[in-house]
Amino acid sequence: MKKWNLLAGLVLLTLCLGISQADEEAKTLFNDKCPISGKEVNAEKTSDYKVEFCCKNCKGKFDKEPAKYLEKAAEAEAGTCIFNGKPAKTSSTLTVGFCCGNCKAKFDEEPNKYIGKVTAAEKKDE
Numbered sequence: 001m002k003k004w005n006l007l008a009g010l011v012l013l014t015l016c017l018g019i020s021q022a023d024e025e026a027k028t029l030f031n032d033k034c035p036i037s038g039k040e041v042n043a044e045k046t047s048d049y050k051v052e053f054c055c056k057n058c059k060g061k062f063d064k065e066p067a068k069y070l071e072k073a074a075e076a077e078a079g080t081c082i083f084n085g086k087p088a089k090t091s092s093t094l095t096v097g098f099c100c101g102n103c104k105a106k107f108d109e110e111p112n113k114y115i116g117k118v119t120a121a122e123k124k125d126e
Contacts, residue, residue, distance in 0.1 A: 041097030
């Protein structure tokens with residue numbers, strides 16, 4: 001009986017780890033050029049940037065054209081909507097890529113200084 005409990009526990013742990021890894025792989029990079037150096041990004045060097053909104057309408061406006069509003073996001077006070085300064089109730093998260101750990105560290109230290117320099121990845125024709 002103990003062997004079955006141990007086996008079931010190992011199977012469950014394996015499934016949880018697989019789901020967690022799949023979530024990480026599912027992240028889509030917003031950019032393909034490093035906002036600090038301008039070089040191609042390394043998909044393993046990323047940071048999440050949270051943008052906050054007062055309502056679903058503001059969130060929808062941003063989500064349609066996020067690159068257009070990154071300067072506003074950089075200037076917004078934490079916990080407030082980037083469009084009108086009202087208290088935030090919802091948010092969007094952009095996964096920003098970097099060429100190396102040094103650029104990622106600079107961004108992580110002062111994200112608002114660099115988020116305005118992030119440009120959306122060019123869409124590739126398939």
